Amino acid sequence: MYLRLLLKMGGRVEGLLKRLKNGEILVSDGAMGTMLMERGLGAGEPPESFNLTRLPILHEIASLYLEAGADIVQTNTFGASPLKLSFYSLADKTEEINRNAVLAVRKIVGECAYISGSCGPSGKLLEPYGDTSDSEMYDSFERQMKALISADVDIICVETMTDLREATIAVKAAKTVSSSTPVIATMTFDPIPRGFYTVMGINIEEAVKGLTNAGADIIGSNCGNGIDNMIKIAREFREFSHLPIIIQSNAGIPEIKGNTVVYPETPEFMAEKAKELVSLGVSIIGGCCGTTPKHIRAIRKMVDSVG
Amino acid sequence: MDILNKIRESLQSGNDEKVRALTKEAIEERITPKEILDEGLIYGMDIIGKKYKAHEIFLPDVLLAATAMYAGMDLLRPMFIQEGIPIIGKVVIGTVQGDLHDIGKNLVGIMLKGAGFEVINLGNNVSPLKFIQTAKKENATVIGMSALLTTTMPVMKNVMDLLREEGLIGKIKIIIGGAPVSEEYAKEIGADAYGYDSVNAVETVKELIKNSKKFV
Numbered sequence: 001m002y003l004r005l006l007l008k009m010g011g012r013v014e015g016l017l018k019r020l021k022n023g024e025i026l027v028s029d030g031a032m033g034t035m036l037m038e039r040g041l042g043a044g045e046p047p048e049s050f051n052l053t054r055l056p057i058l059h060e061i062a063s064l065y066l067e068a069g070a071d072i073v074q075t076n077t078f079g080a081s082p083l084k085l086s087f088y089s090l091a092d093k094t095e096e097i098n099r100n101a102v103l104a105v106r107k108i109v110g111e112c113a114y115i116s117g118s119c120g121p122s123g124k125l126l127e128p129y130g131d132t133s134d135s136e137m138y139d140s141f142e143r144q145m146k147a148l149i150s151a152d153v154d155i156i157c158v159e160t161m162t163d164l165r166e167a168t169i170a171v172k173a174a175k176t177v178s179s180s181t182p183v184i185a186t187m188t189f190d191p192i193p194r195g196f197y198t199v200m201g202i203n204i205e206e207a208v209k210g211l212t213n214a215g216a217d218i219i220g221s222n223c224g225n226g227i228d229n230m231i232k233i234a235r236e237f238r239e240f241s242h243l244p245i246i247i248q249s250n251a252g253i254p255e256i257k258g259n260t261v262v263y264p265e266t267p268e269f270m271a272e273k274a275k276e277l278v279s280l281g282v283s284i285i286g287g288c289c290g291t292t293p294k295h296i297r298a299i300r301k302m303v304d305s306v307g
Numbered sequence: 308m309d310i311l312n313k314i315r316e317s318l319q320s321g322n323d324e325k326v327r328a329l330t331k332e333a334i335e336e337r338i339t340p341k342e343i344l345d346e347g348l349i350y351g352m353d354i355i356g357k358k359y360k361a362h363e364i365f366l367p368d369v370l371l372a373a374t375a376m377y378a379g380m381d382l383l384r385p386m387f388i389q390e391g392i393p394i395i396g397k398v399v400i401g402t403v404q405g406d407l408h409d410i411g412k413n414l415v416g417i418m419l420k421g422a423g424f425e426v427i428n429l430g431n432n433v434s435p436l437k438f439i440q441t442a443k444k445e446n447a448t449v450i451g452m453s454a455l456l457t458t459t460m461p462v463m464k465n466v467m468d469l470l471r472e473e474g475l476i477g478k479i480k481i482i483i484g485g486a487p488v489s490e491e492y493a494k495e496i497g498a499d500a501y502g503y504d505s506v507n508a509v510e511t512v513k514e515l516i517k518n519s520k521k522f523v
Contacts, residue, residue, distance in 0.1 A: 034456070037459075125370065129321075129371050201368075253487070
């Protein structure tokens with residue numbers, strides 16, 4: 001514990017990649033969306049509206065994950081690129097939404113955890129299969145990156161991507177805004193008979209190549225179809241890449257139990273399975289849909305016991 | 308190769324320019340709009356749907372084919388209106404309140420359009436009231452609801468409750484889908500059908516419309 005605290009004191013940004021290089025395993029946080037829904041996310045409302053009107057809730061969620069033992073706490077900015085915000089006529093609030101999100105997490109975690117600026121898909125499709133040009137996409141991500149980085153975010157996390165072109169545009173935008181800010185890039189894969197592919201038809205080898213060339217420092221996968229598939233995905237990432245790997249699994253495929261619906265994978269189950277991620281050399285382990293502070297606490301315990 | 312076959316082929320390779328030109332040519336050859344639609348565009352889109360289902364192709368191929376299909380449909384639509392041929396049905400689709408996932412539901416929309424339906428896509432995070440108001444206003448025969456989160460599934464039941472209050476049960480058919488949703492859940496909340504994927508959803512909506520016509 002003392003060692004962890006000590007390590008955290010030596011310069012936030014430089015610290016991260018060095019720590020990973022030294023073989024340290026870090027824990028990132030769990031789901032955000034489901035936490036916001038439990039806390040009153042209304043109809044027709046984007047999750048990012050909390051960043052304008054309900055900052056205490058962002059403080060609460062950040063402190064829950066920090067207390068659970070997360071080394072990396074995410075901002076509530078998954079949909080805070082202006083292209084995505086424009087679905088809700090909030091594009092002109094891009095700067096405020098991103099800035100407030102970073103400051104809200106900083107207020108809670110201080111220097112005790114890294115703040116990861118979440119950046120999800122734009123919700124738009126690139127030409128020729130969609131109506132958005134590469135430069136429009138780039139401008140949108142660049143604007144979000146500028147807002148996050150100027151608010152002193154520690155890491156940029158481009159996540160849940162299915163289109164490799166969109167992912168590389170986001171990574172390049174982040175690196176152009178600040179070449180010294182570490183960039184995580186994750187994609188979401190589904191198991192199909194011939195292997196793991198994103199819905200846009202990208203396999204893991206292509207993802208590794210594309211994300212690495214774009215300049216990502218840490219690559220991997222999030223969301224998905226439960227921890228068992230994530231272990232297979234991690235193995236494939238390890239096979240193709242020497243970069244640090246991040247895995248943020250959801251807690252399985254949701255099931256209906258009576259009147260309520262539950263994610264089947266318990267904190268204990270996920271933490272036990274996550275041991276395999278550790279043995280595969282995964283550097284950052286966290287959660288996605290359906291994971292809670294309890295899951296993160298269990299993963300923290302496991303990581304501490306093996307490390 | 309006959310022209311309808313060429314339309315199918317060009318549609319599958321996502322060539323919208325070619326589909327537009329060929330559709331125009333077919334119209335000039337006095338092939339009926341219905342035949343161009345059924346044997347050319349819908350036929351081609353049906354093959355795309357099957358290939359997607361078999362994981363032979365991915366979303367970008369489906370999207371390009373859909374764009375090509377719309378290019379042909381745009382030329383046919385005025386003729387359908389002029390000749391007073393009714394569309395096979397109008398479907399309101401959306402992802403339920405609190406749920407922000409879009410891809411699966413949009414794919415259902417594409418496949419429905421590909422099968423000749425008129426589709427009103429309400430996007431995501433749609434409230435029960437919006438579903439029902441839109442269906443009433445647009446005179447839609449079917450509402451398709453999607454949920455990808457277990458936390459938002461119960462909203463589907465709220466839509467059923469509101470439908471019941473408005474006395475519209477059976478008049479507007481309800482189909483539901485999405486990863487956590489099941490046949491059992493559809494039965495439990497009294498929805499008319501469950502579609503397990505985008506291709507199956509289209510088949511099911513066709514069944515629903517066929518059955519509802521019997522009662523009219």
